[in-house]
Amino acid sequence: MLWTIIVTVIVGAIIGALARLVLPGKQSISTLVTVVLGILGALIGSWAYTALSGNETTSGIDWIALILGVIAAAILIVVYGMVVGRKQV
Incomplete structure (x- = not known):
């Protein structure tokens, strides 16, 4: 359980940075917000891939789900920027 949380945070940070x-x-968003949006993007990308392909298992890295996660995180970052606007320093 703890290992899963650690891996999720690391993957979320990578996806948020990408x-x-x-x-x-x-x-102009903080590192914490980047990680959180990256984690959400990873979850959304993984869910979208599973919903569209019906494939729930993979051996190794699922590149399509990773790319979908980066796209979802990028959309979340844009939406977050639009909602928060220039108020944040």
Whole structure:
């Protein structure tokens, strides 16, 4: 259980960072928000891949789910930026 949480946070941080890299311009969000949005993006990407393909098991890294996670995290970062706006320093 603890191992799963640690891996989720690490993968979420990586996905959040990748999502910020693919977005043009500067995003003024904290590292914590990036990790949280990355985790949410990973969950959404994994869920979307499972829902669309019906494939629940994989051996190794599922690259399509990873790419969908980065796209979902990028969308979440854009939406977060629109909601928060320039209020955050």
